[in-house]
Amino acid sequence: MALNAAMLEVGTRHPVPLPSENFLYHCSGVKFELKSGDGYPGDRISYTSPSGTAFVSNQRIVFLPATTTHETSMDNGDPQTVNSFTIPHGNLQDQKFVQPLFGANRFEALATPVAGGSIAGRATLVLSFKEGGGFDFANIARKMSERIRETGDVPPYEEELPGYDGPPPEPAMQAAGGAPGYPDEAPPGYEHHEPSRWPAMVLVLDFDQTLTTTDTLSAIVAIAKRKHPDSREFSWFTKQYLADYAAHESRWAQLTASRAVNRNLLNQYLESFRPIEAASLDRMSQHGLLAGLTQADLYTGGRLVQLRPNAADVVGQFLHTRGCHVCVVSVNWSADFIRGALDASGIDSKLIRVYCNDLDFDTSTGVSSGKVRPRLVVAGDKVAAIAKFKNEIMQQCGGDPLLVYAGDSLTDLPALLLADIGLLVGQSSRVTRWCHQLGVEFGKPRTSEGNRILYRLHDWASAPRLIDQTVGRAHL
Numbered sequence: 001m002a003l004n005a006a007m008l009e010v011g012t013r014h015p016v017p018l019p020s021e022n023f024l025y026h027c028s029g030v031k032f033e034l035k036s037g038d039g040y041p042g043d044r045i046s047y048t049s050p051s052g053t054a055f056v057s058n059q060r061i062v063f064l065p066a067t068t069t070h071e072t073s074m075d076n077g078d079p080q081t082v083n084s085f086t087i088p089h090g091n092l093q094d095q096k097f098v099q100p101l102f103g104a105n106r107f108e109a110l111a112t113p114v115a116g117g118s119i120a121g122r123a124t125l126v127l128s129f130k131e132g133g134g135f136d137f138a139n140i141a142r143k144m145s146e147r148i149r150e151t152g153d154v155p156p157y158e159e160e161l162p163g164y165d166g167p168p169p170e171p172a173m174q175a176a177g178g179a180p181g182y183p184d185e186a187p188p189g190y191e192h193h194e195p196s197r198w199p200a201m202v203l204v205l206d207f208d209q210t211l212t213t214t215d216t217l218s219a220i221v222a223i224a225k226r227k228h229p230d231s232r233e234f235s236w237f238t239k240q241y242l243a244d245y246a247a248h249e250s251r252w253a254q255l256t257a258s259r260a261v262n263r264n265l266l267n268q269y270l271e272s273f274r275p276i277e278a279a280s281l282d283r284m285s286q287h288g289l290l291a292g293l294t295q296a297d298l299y300t301g302g303r304l305v306q307l308r309p310n311a312a313d314v315v316g317q318f319l320h321t322r323g324c325h326v327c328v329v330s331v332n333w334s335a336d337f338i339r340g341a342l343d344a345s346g347i348d349s350k351l352i353r354v355y356c357n358d359l360d361f362d363t364s365t366g367v368s369s370g371k372v373r374p375r376l377v378v379a380g381d382k383v384a385a386i387a388k389f390k391n392e393i394m395q396q397c398g399g400d401p402l403l404v405y406a407g408d409s410l411t412d413l414p415a416l417l418l419a420d421i422g423l424l425v426g427q428s429s430r431v432t433r434w435c436h437q438l439g440v441e442f443g444k445p446r447t448s449e450g451n452r453i454l455y456r457l458h459d460w461a462s463a464p465r466l467i468d469q470t471v472g473r474a475h476l
Contacts, residue, residue, distance in 0.1 A: 002114060003034075003047065006062045006084035008070045015055060015062045015084070023057045025140050029131030029427075030054040031104070032063045032082060034111070036123035049082045054127050056141050060088045063127070087111050087125070089145040097138035099436065104429050105134040107141065132427035135436070200323040200397040201467075202390050204415070205315070206382075206407040207330035207338055207356070210425045213306050216341070220333055223301040224290045232287055240283060244276045261437040267414060270379040277331075277377045281357070284372055290359055291370030295336045298359075302340025308425070310460040312345035317464060319351050325393050325401070327353035329385045331376050331411065334358060355385040379411045386415055404467060406457065410434065421470055422454040423463060 007016040017023065032049040052065035063085040072083045091112045098106040107127040113119060129137065208215045221234045252272060259265055284290065318324045332338055335356050339349035360371040376382055386405065393401050405412070405419035410430045416422035417440065424431055424442070435442070435454070445451040455466050 002086055003082060003084070003119065006064065006086040008064060008068060008084070013053060013064065015064065015086075017057070018059060021057050021059045023055050024144075025133075025137055026053055026055045027129055027131070027133035027137050028053045028066075029129070030063070031126075031128040031130060032065070032085065033126040033128070034082075034085065034119075034123050035126075036119055036121050047080070047082050047085075051130070054129075054137060056137055056144065058144060060086055061092070061125075061141060062086045088114065089141065090148050092125070092141070092145050095138070095142050095145060097135060099433055104128040104130045105132075105433060107134060107138045109141075130429060132429045132432050134429075135432075200325060200393055200399070200401040201318075201321075202386075202393050202401045202403050203315075203318050203324060203326045204386050204389065204403070204405045204419070205326065205328050206405075206409075206412050206425075207328050207332050207341075208408075210406055210408045210412070211307050211311050211315070211328075212341065213308055216302075216305055216337070217333065219301060219305065220298065220337055221289065223297055224293055227292050227297075231289065234289070237280065237283055237287075237289065241276070241280045244279060248272070248276055261434075263417070263438065266434060266438065267380065270411065270414065274378050278374060281372045281374050281377070285370060288370035290333070290368055290372070293359065293368045294366050295361065298334045298336040299340035302334075302337035302342075303344035305337075305341035305344070307341065307345045308460055312342075312347050314460045314463050315342075315347050319348065323397070325353075325389075326351070327355065327389050329376065329382050329389075329415070330354075330356040331382075332356045333372055353389060355389070379414045382411070382415050383418060386418070402471065406463070416454055417452070420450070420452055421467055422452070423457040423466065424454060425457045425460075427456075 008014070009016050014023070030052055032047075032052060032054075034047040036045050049063070049065040052063055052068070055062040055064070063082075065082055065084075068083050091114055093110040093112060095107070095109040098108060100106075106129070107125075109125050111119075111123045111125045113121060127134070127137075205211055208217070218234060225231060225234070252269065315326065319326055328338055328342075330338065333356070335354045335358055338354055338356060342349040342352065355376060357375050357377075358373050359368040360373055361368050376385060386403070390401060390403055402421070403419045404421045404423065405415045406423040406425055407413075407416055408425040409428055412424075413431055413434060416424060416431075440446070440454060442454055442456050445453045453470060457463060457466070
């Protein structure tokens with residue numbers, strides 16, 4: 001193993017390959033830790049990098065921090081600075097993939113020294129996959145190490161598997177070396193629903209980071225801050241919330257250490273956040289964080305929000321599809337803000353039902369008191385709102401409509417599993433971990449649940465295709 005010995009290609013984020021080397025997979029958003037020494041005072045050395053890209057090839061593992069450039073990749077000026085890291089598969093022992101109930105999945109291994117390497121002793125290598133992709137990475141690394149130990153030869157793989165650093169150009173199906181991926185399309189032999197079964201479709205959408213590129217709550221606070229620049233900083237509220245969250249996670253981990261992971265545990269865990277979320281909203285209300293805003297202020301501020309690529313076109317397409325009913329279900333603080341964002345992107349918000357929290361407005365002045373009316377606080381509230389909307393459509397169309405739900409976070413998971421078709425937007429490692437523990441496979445129909453299915457949605461443009469091919473027809 002060696003620090004700062006992997007050269008970065010000019011103008012890319014890719015390491016320069018060794019002779020006969022082929023890179024098979026890569027993941028971004030990875031935390032790097034390397035701890036060497038035997039633990040005696042002054043003898044233990046730790047090297048860390050908070051975020052970067054991990055590569056696995058047919059010869060080695062390479063890590064490149066997000067800040068590394070071609071010029072700095074082999075810079076040893078500061079021995080404590082990690083500019084790159086590389087280790088051959090043959091020097092990795094006791095590999096394991098750790099999937100904790102809380103925190104990011106980890107690849108751990110004992111790294112043994114390489115002749116001429118910059119680290120003389122044995123060390124513990126830990127790669128934490130904050131944005132997903134760890135299972136595939138660990139599986140490929142293990143197979144490479146086993147192959148090299150068994151045969152003494154480097155396995156000849158010819159092409160790279162799709163990495164976790166953005167929407168792949170093709171569906172991430174099972175690839176070389178038997179490493180499982182997550183399919184973007186219905187598997188061969190999938191039994192499509194009969195067209196006559198679905199008299200209508202209900203499309204339910206989360207808002208923040210499902211339709212939008214970022215979380216927008218801070219944008220709402222910024223609108224209020226411009227009106228009241230002397231008000232308490234939002235960072236104070238965030239700090240209080242995170243302190244409550246951390247204490248809760250610690251208590252919950254102790255309570256559930258020996259409990260089996262199932263749907264009931266998931267629902268109980270998400271419901272247990274209700275006091276924390278309610279306390280956060282109460283703090284905001286008591287301190288008047290959003291006081292003085294009007295509905296027009298919020299609507300105008302929402303118009304500045306950027307939606308994900310292709311999201312507006314796809315939602316607009318479904319809005320004009322016969323028999324399709326669309327609603328937004330969000331823990332956001334303002335329906336006016338959400339409608340402003342939709343209208344600015346070309347989506348007619350008048351055609352969409354919006355369920356969310358909202359501010360209390362004075363009926364005579366139209367000005368907000370700053371109090372947030374808590375309508376949707378936790379995952380269970382989202383499920384209840386979806387059930388209410390679906391029931392209304394059932395009464396209108398005289399039958400059970402197809403339910404499609406799109407969300408991005410763990411708060412969305414119960415709704416994603418409830419839907420006939422669930423669309424997970426993004427690469428949430430927490431959702432991936434819970435799905436793995438619950439036995440839910442992406443892209444595979446759950447026959448015991450009426451063929452409900454959960455897909456990863458890498459690009460909103462692929463949503464109509466996923467729905468059409470699952471239902472088995474182009475229009476409802």
